[in-house]
Amino acid sequence: MGGTCEKGGSIQDANRGSRQQRKAEVNTAQESSMAVPEFLSKAELLKQGAEARVYRAQFLGKPTIVKERFPKRYRHPVLDEKLTHRRTVQEVRSILRCRRAGISAPVIYFVDYNSHCIFLEEIVGSSTVRDHIASTQWSESCKEQKLEQLAEHVGQILAKMHDEDVIHGDLTTSNMLLRRGPKDVASDIVLIDFGLSYISALPEDKGVDLYVLEKAFLSTHPNTEELFEKLLKSYAASSRKSSAVIKKLDEVRLRGRKRSMVG
Ligand SMILES: Nc1ncnc2c1ncn2[C@@H]1O[C@H](COP(=O)(O)OP(=O)(O)OP(=O)(O)O)[C@@H](O)[C@H]1O
Ligand SMILES: [Mg+2]
Numbered sequence: 001m002g003g004t005c006e007k008g009g010s011i012q013d014a015n016r017g018s019r020q021q022r023k024a025e026v027n028t029a030q031e032s033s034m035a036v037p038e039f040l041s042k043a044e045l046l047k048q049g050a051e052a053r054v055y056r057a058q059f060l061g062k063p064t065i066v067k068e069r070f071p072k073r074y075r076h077p078v079l080d081e082k083l084t085h086r087r088t089v090q091e092v093r094s095i096l097r098c099r100r101a102g103i104s105a106p107v108i109y110f111v112d113y114n115s116h117c118i119f120l121e122e123i124v125g126s127s128t129v130r131d132h133i134a135s136t137q138w139s140e141s142c143k144e145q146k147l148e149q150l151a152e153h154v155g156q157i158l159a160k161m162h163d164e165d166v167i168h169g170d171l172t173t174s175n176m177l178l179r180r181g182p183k184d185v186a187s188d189i190v191l192i193d194f195g196l197s198y199i200s201a202l203p204e205d206k207g208v209d210l211y212v213l214e215k216a217f218l219s220t221h222p223n224t225e226e227l228f229e230k231l232l233k234s235y236a237a238s239s240r241k242s243s244a245v246i247k248k249l250d251e252v253r254l255r256g257r258k259r260s261m262v263g
Pocket of ligand 1: 054174
């Protein structure tokens with residue numbers, strides 16, 4: 001659990017505050033952007049993406065991932081600022097909503113809306129579900145059983161997330177981490193990368209969310225149609241409102257097929 005920092009505070013304030021108040025998960029530091037770039041200059045850059053940079057650092061004495069959404073020069077500055085701000089807000093909001101519902105997502109330690117940085121709990125020693133599936137597909141021993149269990153687990157988590165009306169917006173197996181249990185068994189799936197997420201109760205939005213995952217899943221992991229069906233079955237069995245969602249998924253699939261036939 002992270003510490004608190006008043007609006008207008010700095011990372012130093014957050015560190016001080018954390019000793020006093022450890023209850024709140026989110027810190028805001030709207031006028032502290034001077035401190036954040038300095039902090040990031042000493043952090044380890046893990047990934048430079050098209051939209052964000054991901055760093056690893058120690059914050060409040062804890063292993064931390066910092067996700068920084070930087071300005072995009074090709075966009076109008078006002079629009080860019082608006083979009084970047086919105087994605088940061090959406091990411092924080094959905095992570096908190098998931099965590100409140102008992103769905104694993106990283107703890108948020110600190111948010112800076114000036115530099116558009118989110119400081120998150122690092123899921124230490126984790127691997128992405130993508131890498132895990134790929135390596136399990138290569139291994140020989142009980143791979144079907146292991147992969148089916150994993151797919152069922154993912155289906156249950158997504159059902160829970162959709163029952164909370166959280167639409168992830170970018171469901172891929174790279175945006176799911178496997179937290180290693182004490183015996184080094186994959187014990188917990190942690191959802192990440194909520195920048196395109198939003199709140200909606202519409203079955204259509206949930207169906208599209210699953211469709212995005214299906215497309216990503218089948219193209220990333222060849223010959224996994226049956227595995228993905230297992231995931232969907234588990235989703236349908238776990239979600240309170242799954243029948244309307246699966247119906248919409250079928251409609252979206254049909255639309256997708258028609259579109260690809262037309263060209
Ligand atoms: N909390 C975390 N703990 C451990 N690793 C993390 C965490 N958050 C992100 N990562 C690592 O950084 C990678 C990129 O993070 P994320 O998906 O949030 O950013 P992104 O810029 O949207 O990346 P992408 O374009 O690949 O989706 C993840 O695939 C994961 O390997
Ligand atoms: Mg990602």
